[in-house]
Amino acid sequence: MTDVLVVGAGPAGLAAAVAARRRGAAVRIIDAAEGLGGQYWRHLPSSRPSEREELLHHGWDTFGSLRDEVCQDPDIVVSMQTEVWAIEQTADNRLRVNLARGEADGTGRLTEALAPEQLILATGAHDRALPVPGWTLPGVFTAGAAQAMAKGERIAIGERVVVAGSGPFLLSVTASLGQAGARVVGVYEASRSRALARHWLARPWELAGAAHKIGELAEYAVHHIRGRVPYRTGHGVVAVHGTDRVEAVTVAVLDEHWRVVTGTERRIDCDAVCFGHGFVPRLELPIAAGCHITERRFVHVDACQRTSADRVFAVGELTAIGGADLALAQGEIAGWVAAGGSLDDRDIRRAIRSRTRAEQFADRMDRAHAIGDCWSDWLGDDTIVCRCEDVDAGTLKRVAAATNSTGLRPLKLNTRAGLGLCQGRVCGRNVEQILLATHGCEEFADATTTDRRPIATPIRIADLARAPEHPTDSVLNRPRSQ
Numbered sequence: 001m002t003d004v005l006v007v008g009a010g011p012a013g014l015a016a017a018v019a020a021r022r023r024g025a026a027v028r029i030i031d032a033a034e035g036l037g038g039q040y041w042r043h044l045p046s047s048r049p050s051e052r053e054e055l056l057h058h059g060w061d062t063f064g065s066l067r068d069e070v071c072q073d074p075d076i077v078v079s080m081q082t083e084v085w086a087i088e089q090t091a092d093n094r095l096r097v098n099l100a101r102g103e104a105d106g107t108g109r110l111t112e113a114l115a116p117e118q119l120i121l122a123t124g125a126h127d128r129a130l131p132v133p134g135w136t137l138p139g140v141f142t143a144g145a146a147q148a149m150a151k152g153e154r155i156a157i158g159e160r161v162v163v164a165g166s167g168p169f170l171l172s173v174t175a176s177l178g179q180a181g182a183r184v185v186g187v188y189e190a191s192r193s194r195a196l197a198r199h200w201l202a203r204p205w206e207l208a209g210a211a212h213k214i215g216e217l218a219e220y221a222v223h224h225i226r227g228r229v230p231y232r233t234g235h236g237v238v239a240v241h242g243t244d245r246v247e248a249v250t251v252a253v254l255d256e257h258w259r260v261v262t263g264t265e266r267r268i269d270c271d272a273v274c275f276g277h278g279f280v281p282r283l284e285l286p287i288a289a290g291c292h293i294t295e296r297r298f299v300h301v302d303a304c305q306r307t308s309a310d311r312v313f314a315v316g317e318l319t320a321i322g323g324a325d326l327a328l329a330q331g332e333i334a335g336w337v338a339a340g341g342s343l344d345d346r347d348i349r350r351a352i353r354s355r356t357r358a359e360q361f362a363d364r365m366d367r368a369h370a371i372g373d374c375w376s377d378w379l380g381d382d383t384i385v386c387r388c389e390d391v392d393a394g395t396l397k398r399v400a401a402a403t404n405s406t407g408l409r410p411l412k413l414n415t416r417a418g419l420g421l422c423q424g425r426v427c428g429r430n431v432e433q434i435l436l437a438t439h440g441c442e443e444f445a446d447a448t449t450t451d452r453r454p455i456a457t458p459i460r461i462a463d464l465a466r467a468p469e470h471p472t473d474s475v476l477n478r479p480r481s482q
Contacts, residue, residue: 008122010038012316015331023339028475087288113471118338125317129275139246143276156182158272164237165276171220192234199368258372283451305334322362329355388420407446424450
């Protein structure tokens with residue numbers, strides 16, 4: 001029986017675990033969260049469930065089916081509140097996956113090391129927020145965080161909320177905020193109508209396979225109409241105002257490169273704002289495992305979802321930002337093949353067709369909502385870019401110019417940007433773009449990126465000291481209770 005370790009329990013990870021088990025593998029699925037479902041199916045804990053949870057989610061029946069299969073099969077081990085803090089190459093060319101189990105900020109976490117036969121990475125993505133003057137005020141959230149609070153705790157981030165950024169995720173967040181009781185006073189999509197029409201309406205026959213997405217869009221449209229929520233394309237929030245917390249934002253018309261059109265700025269009162277300018281895949285573990293990363297900063301995979309690293313698969317947002325449909329199809333294919341199956345098997349033909357349709361949808365979304373090149377024009381020299389280390393845009397530019405350094409590592413050491421608690425997860429891509437623009441380069445001389453983090457998640461020295469010397473071969477070893 002093949003051993004398969006799945007990292008991540010969102011749509012892609014759950015689909016991978018179920019498919020691998022159906023093909024006869026022994027499976028262990030781990031996730032840092034307390035419950036299955038990932039960000040997409042984030043929900044109230046079982047100790048205080050909602051009677052109508054399905055109203056807040058698309059595909060809730062699919063989640064229920066996957067959850068039941070995972071939880072009821074004795075040959076699938078589920079390890080929640082378990083993080084991979086590092087992946088290492090061993091002397092015999094195997095992968096050692098280092099785990100820490102327990103509350104992320106707690107003491108005495110249980111450490112464990114595995115050497116799985118097959119590894120499927122389904123760790124998803126962070127949502128990206130572009131900095132603007134005033135974005136460090138209390139009351140500013142990423143779109144993902146705002147939705148997590150709405151779905152996972154039924155907490156609205158404010159009474160009058162502005163949603164800004166780019167992509168269909170803004171619509172989903174707006175709906176979640178409304179269901180949590182917030183009044184969304186405006187949704188500002190930075191991409192212009194012409195760009196949206198050019199990419200979303202091209203080759204309309206390809207959208208036939210994604211008809212249910214049209215239904216989801218219609219639901220969001222109804223929510224906007226009922227709530228009288230303004231939706232403006234070609235607009236962005238370019239400043240946040242307030243003394244002790246958010247009191248208002250400045251909204252402006254943006255051109256096709258996301259430059260502010262002078263004279264279009266206007267102030268809107270609100271007490272919270274959330275930004276969502278797309279997503280950044282969580283590449284720490286794939287890079288540590290030796291996976292090749294593409295120029296567009298995704299994990300390169302073949303038709304089987306295999307990466308360039310031996311016996312390592314990648315699925316979901318690690319390979320493309322395509323939503324739950326793409327993640328489910330990729331997960332099913334990866335799980336099946338990792339367990340010894342083939343693309344020629346009848347069992348996964350539907351998943352292969354679904355993946356093709358979802359990839360076309362993802363490509364449209366990527367082109368229609370791409371971040372404009374001139375977003376950094378919004379920033380003043382005193383605008384904080386790295387929130388953990390309080391590094392502003394002016395410092396980044398001055399240090400880059402003064403040192404004439406084109407290597408990312410020395411620039412990070414000289415400015416401290418990306419070296420704080422989040423290790424560049426929030427600011428990394430933004431810092432990179434500002435530094436590269438200062439020198440007019442397309443890549444750093446040391447060919448590194450802010451995604452390279454040998455320690456993927458913080459771990460206490462005491463927990464690190466208890467890490468086992470040798471990894472365990474079987475993923476089915478039930479974790480000991482603490």
